Amino acid sequence: xxxxxxxxxxxxxxxxxxxxxxxxxxxxxxxxxxxxxxxxxxxxxxxxxxxxxxxxxxxxxxxxxxxxxxxxxxxxxxxxxxxxxxxxxxxxxxxxxxxxxxxxxxxxxxxxxxxxxxxxxxxxxxxxxxxxxxxxxxxxxxxxxxxxxxxxxxxxxxxxxxxxxxxxxxxxxxxxxxxxxxxxxxxxxxxxxxxxxxxxxxxxxxxxxxxxxxxxxxxxxxxxxxxxxxxxxxxxxxxxxxxxxxxxxxxxxxxxxxxxxxxxxxxxxxxxxxxxxxxxx
Amino acid sequence: xxxxxxxxxxxxxxxxxxxxxxxxxxxxxxxxxxxxxxxxxxxxxxxxxxxxxxxxxxxxxxxxxxxxxxxxxxxxxxxxxxxxxxxxxxxxxxxxxxxxxxxxxxxxxxxxxxxxxxxxxxxxxxxxxxxxxxxxxxxxxxxxxxxxxxxxxxxxxxxxxxxxxxxxxxxxxxxxxxxxxxxxxxxxxxxxxxxxxxxxxxxxxxxxxxxxxxxxxxxxxxxxxxxxxxxxxxxxxxxxxxxxxxxxxxxxxxxxxxxxxxxxxxxxxxxxxxxxxxxxxxxxxxxxxxxxxxxxxxxxxxxxxxxxxxxxxxxxxxxxxxxxxxxxxxxxxxxxxxxxxxxxxxxxxxxxxxxxxxxxxxxxxxxxxxxxxxxxxxxxxxxxxxxxxxxxxxxxxxxxxxxxxxxxxx
Numbered sequence: 165x166x167x168x169x170x171x172x173x174x175x176x177x178x179x180x181x182x183x184x185x186x187x188x189x190x191x192x193x194x195x196x197x198x199x200x201x202x203x204x205x206x207x208x209x210x211x212x213x214x215x216x217x218x219x220x221x222x223x224x225x226x227x228x229x230x231x232x233x234x235x236x237x238x239x240x241x242x243x244x245x246x247x248x249x250x251x252x253x254x255x256x257x258x259x260x261x262x263x264x265x266x267x268x269x270x271x272x273x274x275x276x277x278x279x280x281x282x283x284x285x286x287x288x289x290x291x292x293x294x295x296x297x298x299x300x301x302x303x304x305x306x307x308x309x310x311x312x313x314x315x316x317x318x319x320x321x322x323x324x325x326x327x328x329x330x331x332x333x334x335x336x337x338x339x340x341x342x343x344x345x346x347x348x349x350x351x352x353x354x355x356x357x358x359x360x361x362x363x364x365x366x367x368x369x370x371x372x373x374x375x376x377x378x379x380x381x382x383x384x385x386x387x388x389x390x391x392x393x394x395x396x397x398x399x400x401x402x403x404x405x406x407x408x409x410x411x412x413x414x415x416x417x418x419x420x421x422x423x424x425x426x427x428x429x430x431x432x433x434x435x436x437x438x439x440x441x442x443x444x445x
Numbered sequence: 446x447x448x449x450x451x452x453x454x455x456x457x458x459x460x461x462x463x464x465x466x467x468x469x470x471x472x473x474x475x476x477x478x479x480x481x482x483x484x485x486x487x488x489x490x491x492x493x494x495x496x497x498x499x500x501x502x503x504x505x506x507x508x509x510x511x512x513x514x515x516x517x518x519x520x521x522x523x524x525x526x527x528x529x530x531x532x533x534x535x536x537x538x539x540x541x542x543x544x545x546x547x548x549x550x551x552x553x554x555x556x557x558x559x560x561x562x563x564x565x566x567x568x569x570x571x572x573x574x575x576x577x578x579x580x581x582x583x584x585x586x587x588x589x590x591x592x593x594x595x596x597x598x599x600x601x602x603x604x605x606x607x608x609x610x611x612x613x614x615x616x617x618x619x620x621x622x623x624x625x626x627x628x629x630x631x632x633x634x635x636x637x638x639x640x641x642x643x644x645x646x647x648x649x650x651x652x653x654x655x656x657x658x659x660x661x662x663x664x665x666x667x668x669x670x671x672x673x674x675x676x677x678x679x680x681x682x683x684x685x686x687x688x689x690x691x692x693x694x695x696x697x698x699x700x701x702x703x704x705x706x707x708x709x710x711x712x713x714x715x716x717x718x719x720x721x722x723x724x725x726x727x728x729x730x731x732x733x734x735x736x737x738x739x740x741x742x743x744x745x746x747x748x749x750x751x752x753x754x755x756x757x758x759x760x761x762x763x764x765x766x767x768x769x770x771x772x773x774x775x776x777x778x779x780x781x782x783x784x785x786x787x788x789x790x791x792x793x794x795x796x797x798x799x800x801x802x803x804x805x806x807x808x809x810x811x812x813x814x815x816x817x818x819x820x821x822x823x824x825x826x827x828x829x830x831x832x833x834x835x836x837x838x839x840x841x842x843x844x845x846x847x848x849x850x851x852x853x854x855x
Contacts, residue, residue, distance in 0.1 A: 196571055204557050437532065439474070
């Protein structure tokens with residue numbers, strides 16, 4: 165039997181294509197590991213809590229409730245959104261939280277596994293995938309909640325709602341791609357995580373998360389340029405059965421994201437040994 | 446087919462640099478991240494605040510061989526293991542690993558303390574590269590090996606550290622690697638479990654190339670058939686003569702600091718040193734097994750008319766276990782004081798200590814009492830040389846004669 169041979173040099177002499185192939189192969193081969201890691205973290209998270217899974221419902225409801233309250237009380241004037249505001253706010257915060265979590269996820273998962281990284285050789289890509297699993301699990305509950313609202317508040321069923329998973333995947337893809345690019349430096353400097361958290365709070369206000377794109381003004385062009393906008397707007401359009409206004413931007417975003425995602429995977433693979441060396445647990 | 450003597454580990458001109466300062470280190474990390482995209486590039490130069498953690502290491506290891514990796518703390522042993530395991534990349538040189546690599550560096554990786562032992566077997570197993578099916582098949586064997594069936598459904602946070610290590614090793618022992626890397630992980634379990642671990646390793650040995658890091662020389666002697674001594678990142682000794690490598694290692698510890706523990710001001714040790722046939726030999730020497738040691742003493746009595754005190758020499762081995770004490774000096778009365786100074790020598794012939802380094806504490810007590818008046822710890826060091834290295838502190842001289850039945854007249 166031919167023995168698997170690994171050669172370690174200063175710099176990987178492999179081409180981008182080979183690195184990507186190795187990365188994808190590791191993702192496939194480590195599917196049990198990524199699932200197991202996600203299962204471990206989810207179990208542990210809920211086992212040490214009395215309300216357990218309820219928290220996954222309470223948190224998004226609370227955020228949405230704040231905006232519904234602000235809207236009803238007239239504190240914040242929102243232009244006509246074309247759908248019941250609770251659904252508008254809830255769908256916006258839902259997809260926004262998926263995007264931001266996806267951005268943070270690779271860095272968080274890798275950082276939490278620092279000790280393991282410095283002791284054991286395992287397919288590191290499993291950390292990213294397990295992060296996505298956890299994210300999907302936590303979002304699943306919110307998604308169910310969203311659909312409950314949709315039927316309760318009279319929007320009803322539209323065929324386009326079947327495309328809903330595509331939007332979720334797009335949100336994960338865009339978020340994870342961004343996350344992969346910040347992870348290497350973010351693991352070296354803690355500043356990065358802080359900057360990202362702060363930056364995303366600002367960006368949320370130029371994204372139609374809780375209010376619609378204004379008719380005119382500089383805010384309008386900012387929001388239209390914002391790459392998160394097409395994801396959120398397309399989601400709402402599909403939910404209500406309207407024709408998607410940002411369709412081409414949305415498709416363009418995905419087309420650009422896929423090669424960037426691959427590049428992010430390669431970057432991640434190359435940088436892990438450097439990070440392990442510099443940030444020993 | 447597996448050929449018996451194929452080379453599984455090949456290390457050529459391996460060097461690795463580390464940085465002493467965190468901020469600088471992080472900045473170099475960022476630079477390396479960007480350099481990672483370019484191929485080629487220079488590397489042989491040290492940047493500011495860097496040093497060589499490993500420099501020009503070369504060795505080969507075949508199936509069935511076990512390499513003992515020894516050296517003082519910070520000599521680069523763990524760094525070398527990390528490079529071999531593919532966790533960090535070398536700065537220079539090349540490492541080739543053929544076959545499946547198993548590492549016993551950290552036991553129980555991936556454990557979550559809140560989850561039960563059973564659940565954590567799956568976590569740990571997944572990290573080590575097992576599939577769910579493989580774990581399902583092996584789980585009973587793992588639980589039995591760890592001997593914790595009773596507690597297997599209890600959260601791991603309530604386990605003792607020994608139990609955790611047991612469980613971790615039991616999972617790791619299911620690996621069937623071609624190359625096995627062992628860091629000092631087995632020292633936590635109790636004796637019974639440690640013996641079990643070494644038995645498991647012994648069983649793996651014939652089909653595996655093993656790299657074994659340890660500070661326990663008897664263990665290295667027991668398991669390894671090659672030795673690599675690292676000293677500040679440099680390969681100081683590499684070869685099949687385990688004994689020689691260990692001797693060089695021990696020698697580097699000969700100059701340990703002495704420490705005065707008790708001093709009642711009654712006397713002072715002006716001199717204490719080994720002498721050899723009247724020749725001064727400083728305060729550390731090498732002696733062959735069954736050779737003799739003689740120690741010269743010069744004491745100054747600061748208080749007049751002190752009764753001659755009791756002198757005790759206590760011998761410690763390198764593990765700091767007290768192992769012997771010299772006979773009490775009851776006949777010291779025939780020594781005489783000249784100008785408050787007492788000179789004498791203590792001779793021990795045919796020393797039967799096993800190979801290794803020994804240190805001597807000098808303890809002086811008031812005559813006919815147990816009141817200490819002076820104590821100097823680690824006052825003298827010496828090294829015993831012998832061809833074999835054994836765990837017990839003594840090799841007793843023995844004769845093996847033919848047994849002849851003696852007829853008794855009863």
